[in-house]
Amino acid sequence: MSRLVLAIDDDKLVHKIIEDALAESCKLIRAKNGDEGLRLALKYQPDIILLDVEMPGMNGFEVCEKLKKSSETNAIPVMFLSSRTDISERMRGYNSGAADYIVKPFNKEELLARINVLDEYRQVSQRLKQDMEQAQITAEIAMTDSGDMGRIMRYVGQSYHAHDLDSLSNFFFEFFIPLQLEVAVAFWHEQGEVFKSAEGAIQPIEQELLEQNRGGNRFVDFGRRTIINYPKVSLLIKNMPTDDPGMYGRYKDLLPHILEATNAKIQDMEESDQALIQINQIGQVCDDIAQQLVFLDMHHSTQSENFKKLLEHANEHPEKLSSITSPEQLAEFYQHFAFLNEELELVKQKLVLVTETREALQTSLNKLNQPWTEEQVASQDDIELF
Incomplete structure (x- = not known):
């Protein structure tokens, strides 16, 4: 049409x-x-x-x-x-x-x-409007008696089970439904920027504003809109209640907590992705080593068999030793063992790479299991209090 x-x-x-x-x-x-x-x-x-x-x-x-x-x-x-x-x-x-x-x-x-x-x-907005209205009704009923910190703890628990940005954004937008805030979000993931909106599609001008204000202040207010920036996530609030100082201050106190949790979750996702990459690298190097060893074994077996036959013939006919072991044959065997040494050196190098990658993977996994330090937790100076 x-x-x-x-x-x-x-x-x-x-x-x-x-x-x-x-x-x-x-x-x-x-x-x-x-x-x-x-x-x-x-x-x-x-x-x-x-x-x-x-x-x-x-x-x-x-x-x-x-x-x-x-x-x-x-x-x-x-x-x-x-x-x-x-x-x-x-x-x-x-x-x-x-x-x-x-x-x-x-x-x-x-x-x-x-x-x-x-x-x-x-x-997309028209298709999702009815679903969003139903989701809002359901969420308001379920969370009527929950306080702000209760909603934050609920989100932190949900985000623990999110292993991709789609599922994380679903939990993220659910948090804002009972607050009646219209929001869009940018995830600054190391593998690429991802923009999402509670309406199901982000407007081009919203994406542009998030991109252009990414390196700006923690809070960027313009009209009834507010952008809140963290290293791995930026939030655009489309209907910030700037005419209500009490509610405005409440949201500016509350929202940095959920953004800090989201920022940490994305960092965890990136570290997990890096660990998976390292695991795949180890597997690929091990496959390469195995194939190279099979090739060396075949090549060495052939040359060893030839050398064995040559020695047997020499033992049976010692008087013909000079004719049996020609300079060309000796050169061929020398080249074989020189080749074998070079290939074994390559295998050693790949084993060193496996060891280094394994150590890097172990460091990444240990980092995921370590508790946060004071430096990793947001300073109170980063949170505006009203």
């Missing part, structure tokens, strides 16, 4: 570029200003809205805020079209409710690719 896209922009050239890009995959509705765009959005309920930032009358941020305040249009993904590239503009766009932000001038391939991502996000 063809997607319906509403483009709100006062620039005719931009409309032409959008029309060319979407001609084969989308049906396009055009609006030249914010008022017309709001009216058409209510009337046609488009799948995606492309929204210019700078327009006469209402600017794009104001239009987006109105779209998100309306129950009839708040679920429609909005992509901003802007000529400004600074991060503050992206944050302002995200605060107003946008799901993505593309910089002018853009080509049609880039625009179509981003629309495809937004459309996939929209579909």
Whole structure:
């Protein structure tokens, strides 16, 4: 089914570029200003809205805020079209409710690719909405009488049994359901960055903000959003209650505990992954040594048999010893034993590699079994108290 896209922009050239890009995959509705765009959005309920930032009358941020305040249009993904590239503009766009932000001038391939991502996000969100509502009801009933620390201990216990990021994220998002916080998370795993959202799909602009603020402060507040950064995990809270100082302070005291536990769990996963890699390396080296020894045994057996026959013949005909043991034969046997020595030296080297890898593996496993030191536990200076 063809997607319906509403483009709100006062620039005719931009409309032409959008029309060319979407001609084969989308049906396009055009609006030249914010008022017309709001009216058409209510009337046609488009799948995606492309929204210019700078327009006469209402600017794009104001239009987006109105779209998100309306129950009839708040679920429609909005992509901003802007000529400004600074991060503050992206944050302002995200605060107003946008799901993505593309910089002018853009080509049609880039625009179509981003629309495809937004459309996939929209579909996944719709499919999971009912499941999330049911999960929220179940979790609220189950955890009504649990305090904050009880929920943290429950999560720590659950995370102990999580051995991959998918299962860990399921437990992670479950923690936030009774708090009524909408969140997205980035796991900074050494084998690759992983982005997840409680809605089932992360918006492109959310991923970009998490990436760009990764090396920033522990807490990054902008509007009603907050990013909390740890070395292995960053949390984006989409509806931080900044207008309620008591609740705001409670969450800023509470959330570092779950992030510290998550950070430690990811470190454990990385160490376990490294241990498995080392185990596989040991197995591969042992296989190589076994194959090399089989080859050496066959080669040495053949040459030993030839040498045995030569000695037997020499004993039976000592008068012909000079003709039996020619310089060529002696050179051949010399080369064989020289070759054997070289191959045995390679075997020794591989055995040294096995020993070193085994020691590294033992160190990794011992590290996993050691209790945390004071240096590994988060300092109280890292946790903001209110």
